[in-house]
Amino acid sequence: MTQSRSHGALRSSAQCLLSTLKATGLAAAITAAGATGAFAQTTLTSNSTGTHGGHYYSFWKDSGDASFTLHNGGRYASQWSNSTNNWVGGKGWNPGGAKVVNYEGYYGVSNSQNSYLALYGWTRNPLIEYYVIESYGSYNPSSCNGGTDYGSFQSDGATYNVRRCQRVNQPSIDGTATFYQYFSVRSPKKGFGQISGTITVGNHFNYWASQGLNLGSHDYMVLATEGYQSSGNSDISVSEGSSGGSSSGGSTSSGSSSGSTTSSSGGGGGGITVRARGTNGDERISLRVGGSAVASWTLSTSAQSYSYTGGASGDIQVEFTNDASGRDVILDYIQVNGETRQAEDMEYNTSTYANGECGGGSYSETMHCNGVIGFGDTTDCFSGSCSGSSSTSSSGGGSTSSSSSGGGSSSSGGNCSGYVGITFDDGPGNYTNTLINALKTNNLTPVTWFVQGQYIQGNSSAAQQLMSVGEIQNHSWNHPDMSSYSYSQVVDQISRTTQAIRGVGAPSPTLYRPPYGNNSTAIQQAVQNQGLRYITWDVDSRDWDGASSSQIAAAAGQLQNGQVILMHDHDYHTRTINAIPAIASGLRSRGLCAGRIDPNTGRAVAPSGSTSSSSSGGGSTSSTSSSGGGSSSSSSGGGGSCVCNWWGTTYPICQNSTGWGWENNRSCIGTATCNSQGTGGGGVVCN
Numbered sequence: 001m002t003q004s005r006s007h008g009a010l011r012s013s014a015q016c017l018l019s020t021l022k023a024t025g026l027a028a029a030i031t032a033a034g035a036t037g038a039f040a041q042t043t044l045t046s047n048s049t050g051t052h053g054g055h056y057y058s059f060w061k062d063s064g065d066a067s068f069t070l071h072n073g074g075r076y077a078s079q080w081s082n083s084t085n086n087w088v089g090g091k092g093w094n095p096g097g098a099k100v101v102n103y104e105g106y107y108g109v110s111n112s113q114n115s116y117l118a119l120y121g122w123t124r125n126p127l128i129e130y131y132v133i134e135s136y137g138s139y140n141p142s143s144c145n146g147g148t149d150y151g152s153f154q155s156d157g158a159t160y161n162v163r164r165c166q167r168v169n170q171p172s173i174d175g176t177a178t179f180y181q182y183f184s185v186r187s188p189k190k191g192f193g194q195i196s197g198t199i200t201v202g203n204h205f206n207y208w209a210s211q212g213l214n215l216g217s218h219d220y221m222v223l224a225t226e227g228y229q230s231s232g233n234s235d236i237s238v239s240e241g242s243s244g245g246s247s248s249g250g251s252t253s254s255g256s257s258s259g260s261t262t263s264s265s266g267g268g269g270g271g272i273t274v275r276a277r278g279t280n281g282d283e284r285i286s287l288r289v290g291g292s293a294v295a296s297w298t299l300s301t302s303a304q305s306y307s308y309t310g311g312a313s314g315d316i317q318v319e320f321t322n323d324a325s326g327r328d329v330i331l332d333y334i335q336v337n338g339e340t341r342q343a344e345d346m347e348y349n350t351s352t353y354a355n356g357e358c359g360g361g362s363y364s365e366t367m368h369c370n371g372v373i374g375f376g377d378t379t380d381c382f383s384g385s386c387s388g389s390s391s392t393s394s395s396g397g398g399s400t401s402s403s404s405s406g407g408g409s410s411s412s413g414g415n416c417s418g419y420v421g422i423t424f425d426d427g428p429g430n431y432t433n434t435l436i437n438a439l440k441t442n443n444l445t446p447v448t449w450f451v452q453g454q455y456i457q458g459n460s461s462a463a464q465q466l467m468s469v470g471e472i473q474n475h476s477w478n479h480p481d482m483s484s485y486s487y488s489q490v491v492d493q494i495s496r497t498t499q500a501i502r503g504v505g506a507p508s509p510t511l512y513r514p515p516y517g518n519n520s521t522a523i524q525q526a527v528q529n530q531g532l533r534y535i536t537w538d539v540d541s542r543d544w545d546g547a548s549s550s551q552i553a554a555a556a557g558q559l560q561n562g563q564v565i566l567m568h569d570h571d572y573h574t575r576t577i578n579a580i581p582a583i584a585s586g587l588r589s590r591g592l593c594a595g596r597i598d599p600n601t602g603r604a605v606a607p608s609g610s611t612s613s614s615s616s617g618g619g620s621t622s623s624t625s626s627s628g629g630g631s632s633s634s635s636s637g638g639g640g641s642c643v644c645n646w647w648g649t650t651y652p653i654c655q656n657s658t659g660w661g662w663e664n665n666r667s668c669i670g671t672a673t674c675n676s677q678g679t680g681g682g683g684v685v686c687n
Helices: 018-023 033-035 203-210 432-441 460-468 487-503 521-529 549-556 576-591
Strands: 042-044 048-052 053-059 067-070 077-081 085-092 099-109 115-125 128-136 148-155 156-172 175-188 194-201 218-226 232-240 272-278 282-291 292-296 306-307 315-320 331-335 339-342 369-378 417-424 447-451 472-473 564-568 591-596 642-647 647-653 660-663 666-667 684-686
Touching: 033 432, 053 067, 053 218, 077 085, 077 315, 085 115, 085 232, 099 203, 099 218, 115 232, 128 194, 128 203, 148 203, 156 203, 175 203, 175 521, 194 203, 203 292, 218 232, 272 315, 282 306, 292 306, 315 331, 339 576, 369 642, 432 460, 432 576, 460 660, 472 487, 472 666, 487 521, 549 564, 549 576, 642 666, 647 666
Parallel strands: 128 175, 417 447, 417 564, 417 591, 447 472
Antiparallel strands: 042 067, 048 053, 053 085, 067 077, 077 232, 085 218, 099 194, 099 232, 115 128, 115 218, 148 156, 156 175, 272 306, 272 331, 282 292, 282 315, 315 369, 331 339, 642 647, 642 684, 660 666
């Protein structure tokens, strides 16, 4: 059939206009029953969003006779004829997340009708529209022109084929924007008529993340029916539950909305137990592991233990997602790797209100605001006697370092009361080596380099030097004023620089700093769609404006925990180099240490893998190799189960390179380079 419509996921470019509910302001058109949350059966014939029967719902059509009936709980019914050009509706949650979604009912279409049944949702930062397609009629919604396939994986008894598409200047939950869509399409697709199934959503999120398809903060997620120039009907019930399905992405068990309880042992075998309660009883938290949400729960007012039993590994965060008046989360502890990690012992905290702002405090079990508390890595051992790890192994077996959630170590080897982002723009240049030597001599590492693409392109030796003391990030190709640039012009500046950075063996950047700190809608959209976080600075050293070395050091003296300072690495900034000793001394006197910039928050945090004890005092005694590398360095340095901890981020070990490399479509680090990071960095870590 001809795919020529201007709306809907079932056109050739595979888009669904469920997004127009917010993009066009239709979210305000909530019916009285939906607005009050009444559970009486209600039939909608005009566009509406709201809550009904304890679930979020969305209904949109552009014309015709499509109707949408809200039943109690998670049930909805729909019917439509060819008089309707395009319609879509469903029930689910706001916010969405890594739930286990069960559905059952009737899907009344055929292979000749253009329709689909899918889990559908949105995230922000980055802005992503995602689908898990369970069944479809005459047209596969992921059949977009110019899309990219990302393989397949197993989940819930089926194979899901993954594809990414891009929408340029199209409706979204944030208005007209350019954004990516992620599709998981079930094979074989579910049949028509009576239908039922389970979607372990965390499996999809985990697989997407493994392919570099990251999500942001969750907005709504519904089990949707859509029809385009077709006829049909559906009667679908959706609920949240648990699943025994397995996947290469890891199976999740999120429990019911009231929260499943587990024994107090928790921890071992890849499981994580979260002990928490809410002050109002409807607070929602998500467990994030390795950058992806793997489970989420609605809390009660009494403390409960919530269990995740999948196999996800990496940095652990518990996120509060639906803050509102009267809602707070009391997060007692988590149990992982055979130990209990108390929330009040964790430094990395963006959810506690203190010092006049959300995220202004640390070491608190109260989550006042939407945000996260970080609990370190799944393999970390704060107590020194964890399952599967050894605190004294000379072979590097098991990482025992504290992470960004713990106290960490200062650049000088002492304890840190906070972390700041030391950043340099515009390099590399003729004085970069001198600057790097000053940073090393004064133990002011790690730092963040915002490089120009024209200077880093083909300059592998400079890249190796920059990475010896920190991370390389994106600062445009040639530093133009882009305040009036078009979207495509901005993308060209950013993408060329990212390619140049990767071309010299560095990891793909995660941060973008605009020249002159400029901003515009085109810049914001381009940065987001390139998978980067837009970041400027908290303190301007004014080194670009003729500030003396003492003035630059005085500016650094204004830095507070989590803040970022702007300095420059280029030929005319020798005054900046001369200021490094005073900057390092001043920060050290205030207990502040150089950290890395978290791409999720834009704030400076501890470099994971620091070698001091955690803030809880739990003796994390990481061993150091004789080569002077970081924590738990392996003497063999081989691949296999070993990875490189590079300033808190893990990378595979290169098999064919001693430095930075690119193998198996991923950045990797050779053993020698990995073990050369020095104090505050990391090293080869083997499980």
